[in-house]
Amino acid sequence: MNVIETEDLTRVFTGRPNRKDRFRRPRHVAVDGLSLTVEAGESVGYIGANGAGKSTTIKMLVGILVPTSGAVTTVGLHPLKQRRALARRVGVVFGQRSQLWWDLPVQESFSILSSIHSLPAADERVRTAELVEMLEMGEFLATPVRQLSLGQRMRAEVAAALLHRPELLILDEPTIGLDVLSKQRLREFLVAQRREHGTTLLLTTHDMGDVERLCDRILVVDHGSLAFDGTFDGLARTVGARRELVVDLAAASPDLVDLDGAEHVRSESGGLRQRLAFDPQRTTAARVLAAVSERVEVLDLSITEPDIEDVVREIYRATRR
Structure with a gap:
């Protein structure tokens, strides 16, 4: 079963008329003829440079934006016509926006969201307890959201998106601004969630560590079009993506050249x-x-x-050779 399916999906934004020509409106093609499928249980990284069309795609997948043309179905539903039914089967986390109530304790936000999703009281208690334990949220359940650290808030956001056990979890930059420990905790949870519940994951991120550790498949979008569809290994072979090890030494040293498997930068x-x-x-x-x-x-x-922008640039060069 395809959890996500798009065919020639396009979204064009039209700006205000030009002062010199009132009948001419500037057009920006955010998503350009995008065709892709994501099967149930897959973990897919949807990556690209800023402005590539990632967030616009997600908003069309969940019915926030209307496509200019093309077709899209999410968990077999039409995002616009069946938006309410879709909300019960999909969880979404936008890294820059919160679905929690800013002045309420985390526990109260969970209770409100459970009511919105019509979860029976017994299911709410079991599911909340499960998420609290797995994401180590016990110490701040009674804390207002506005008082949480960024790492704590992102754990609560992910838990909120998973309260109703969605078939598809969409994460838009979930680890942005997190420290190393918070990133690792969140990654481990997502791996366990997918293993235990078969949740399909669609992840947008600028962190290649997220992509490598969480995603079986990678879709790279450039200027609204699909530039790459494959595995992380295939991506690395295509662009020659390299990591950098930065070492601080006890004493100044000559350049560390001729190391086996590494190049001095x-x-x-x-x-x-x-x-x-x-x-x-x-x-x-x-x-x-x-x-x-x-x-x-x-x-x-x-x-x-590796920087996402550099990766996209190298893919573009490789496809033009």
């Missing part, structure tokens, strides 16, 4: 900080770090993921 602060690029398909950060540690003492480290 540049040194900073007179050699105290060095950046090393590596292909995750051929080696791991742990192996590169081990090679570095054999030469110098490492005080701190971080890993920089």
